[in-house]
Amino acid sequence: AQSVAQPEDQVNVAEGNPLTVKCTYSVSGNPYLFWYVQYPNRGLQFLLKYITGDNLVKGSYGFEAEFNKSQTSFHLKKPSALVSDSALYFCAVRDNLGYSTLTFGKGTMLLVSP
């Protein structure tokens, strides 16, 4: 079985400060990890993914995420937050053992204040 935990329902950060949205996962094999963002009244937009290789993955809108196998984490980061980054962020995981679909976390609301 595979699972994702996003321990924070909400993250508050001031504009210009660095932000981190946490994600930990559990899979049987090796993980494929994804981050999506959902703006109000919109669908989910793909931000970035980790498949293999460099542990630091860069994605859209200046976001990046670091894969840490020993801590089974894939935290989303951005060096300088923008008010427009305020949205709901979802982490998702799929294992590499045969057919499986994505398992999503419950989401973390990011609020960036001016």
Next chain:
Amino acid sequence: ETGVTQTPRHLVMGMTNKKSLKCEQHLGHNAMYWYKQSAKKPLELMFVYSLEERVENNSVPSRFSPECPNSSHLFLHLHTLQPEDSALYLCASSQELGSSGNTIYFGEGSWLTVV
């Protein structure tokens, strides 16, 4: 703009109505999905189609009936729904199923309200 288009964006229906949600993907993908997103609940995978064949049905009530006439189109037929079925229904597609790093791309969703 996304490569996955959903219509209608908003739908209000009575419990005795029959309606359908439509999804079209312009990405040349072979797999399509229906997800349900309810307030304060995790994203729920409802149905998965690969090359127009249903490969997963996650214990979804029969009042939801999917149809995939070709690899570009996916429908969700709705019949005698309950108020608790009110949610955002998201369609998605990916290159293929299987153990891969393929990205799933989502549409903008259809907001369904059952009255």
